Amino acid sequence: MEKSKVLVVGGTGYIGKRIVKASLSQGHQTYVLKRPEIGLDIDKLQLLLSFKKQGAHLVEASFSDFRSLVDAVKLVDVVICTMSGVHFRSHNLLLQLKLVEAIKEAGNIKRFLPSEFGMDPALMGHALEPGRVTFDEKMEVRKAIENAEIPFTYVSANCFAGYFAGNLSQMGTLTPPREKIHLYGDGNTKVVYVDEDDVATYTIKAIDDPRTLNKTIYIRPPENILSQRELVEKWENLVGKKLEKSSISGHDFLESMKGMDYAHQVGVGHFYHIFYEGCLTNFEVGEDEEASKLYPEVEYTRMDDYLKIYV
Numbered sequence: 471m472e473k474s475k476v477l478v479v480g481g482t483g484y485i486g487k488r489i490v491k492a493s494l495s496q497g498h499q500t501y502v503l504k505r506p507e508i509g510l511d512i513d514k515l516q517l518l519l520s521f522k523k524q525g526a527h528l529v530e531a532s533f534s535d536f537r538s539l540v541d542a543v544k545l546v547d548v549v550i551c552t553m554s555g556v557h558f559r560s561h562n563l564l565l566q567l568k569l570v571e572a573i574k575e576a577g578n579i580k581r582f583l584p585s586e587f588g589m590d591p592a593l594m595g596h597a598l599e600p601g602r603v604t605f606d607e608k609m610e611v612r613k614a615i616e617n618a619e620i621p622f623t624y625v626s627a628n629c630f631a632g633y634f635a636g637n638l639s640q641m642g643t644l645t646p647p648r649e650k651i652h653l654y655g656d657g658n659t660k661v662v663y664v665d666e667d668d669v670a671t672y673t674i675k676a677i678d679d680p681r682t683l684n685k686t687i688y689i690r691p692p693e694n695i696l697s698q699r700e701l702v703e704k705w706e707n708l709v710g711k712k713l714e715k716s717s718i719s720g721h722d723f724l725e726s727m728k729g730m731d732y733a734h735q736v737g738v739g740h741f742y743h744i745f746y747e748g749c750l751t752n753f754e755v756g757e758d759e760e761a762s763k764l765y766p767e768v769e770y771t772r773m774d775d776y777l778k779i780y781v
């Protein structure tokens with residue numbers, strides 16, 4: 471079967487650039503949206519040019535120019551959107567509604583993967599304010615996709631390791647503490663840590679796979695289903711030193727939201743659901759699919775390996 475042509479929208483972003491790389495390395499003709507709005511952002515431009523050097527096609531289009539989006543979409547079979555959705559960086563998930571309209575108008579798309587790549591928003595109807603905005607907006611985009619009868623795959627990627635493992639799941643830092651660590655409750659809730667490059671590999675594997683059509687694919691590599699305590703132990707083994715541990719109760723953790731700025735309040739809510747409630751692992755995959763079962767050939771990164779770079 472011929473491999474689909476792929477358009478990545480948001481290709482210079484944190485997860486987007488890995489998706490572009492995976493698409494190219496898995497042999498797809500890869501198109502990357504180049505927005506005129508990037509203006510003098512030399513880093514973005516050079517990243518785009520580096521994609522071009524590796525064989526990608528750059529497609530000029532803007533969210534302010536509907537026709538240009540339709541024309542971009544018409545070039546390919548599959549659209550993957552990695553639009554920003556992390557409040558302390560930038561958050562524009564609802565812009566995707568324009569892309570959904572463009573896909574509907576173009577009428578040729580075999581699969582659309584919207585910007586998800588986190589917790590499954592369909593399971594977060596109970597989520598706390600203000601963090602629930604992320605899930606509500608992702609659900610609004612899903613509704614538009616499904617109303618337009620666009621074939622889709624939703625990727626639930628759990629905890630990106632760069633945000634959740636490198637820091638041993640501490641908020642407000644991206645590197646591991648060397649002396650003391652806060653555990654969420656007893657630290658035994660199971661969560662799922664995934665190397666971002668593996669997220670991209672699994673995502674690209676799914677795009678032409680009939681088993682993932684109109685389904686959610688959960689990325690839950692079995693050896694990366696760990697509690698925070700287990701993750702910390704891996705780090706302690708690497709550095710040959712025990713960290714001093716203290717526990718934060720769920721109540722105190724939520725109280726810490728008071729006085730924080732909006733972006734951090736969103737983060738606290740998400741951490742609460744992941745580390746206290748166990749929202750990544752408290753359900754069975756059921757009718758949907760799990761990536762490491764679908765693609766056992768992927769040698770996913772284990773977290774002791776991932777953490778070595780931080781030593």
Ligand SMILES: NC(=O)c1ccc[n+]([C@@H]2O[C@H](COP(=O)([O-])OP(=O)(O)OC[C@H]3O[C@@H](n4cnc5c(N)ncnc54)[C@H](OP(=O)(O)O)[C@@H]3O)[C@@H](O)[C@H]2O)c1
Binds near residue numbers: 481560631
């Ligand atoms: N599971 C996790 O742990 C985790 C962690 C982080 C993020 N995520 C999820 O991953 C997804 C992507 O997040 P990210 O952190 O990778 O995003 P990001 O790097 O902050 O941004 C991605 C891209 O969004 C595009 N963008 C931003 N503002 C735009 C605007 N005004 N108009 C048009 N395009 C705009 C840009 O595309 P250009 O390349 O065109 O400039 C940017 O490169 C989100 O859904 C987020 O919730 C999950």
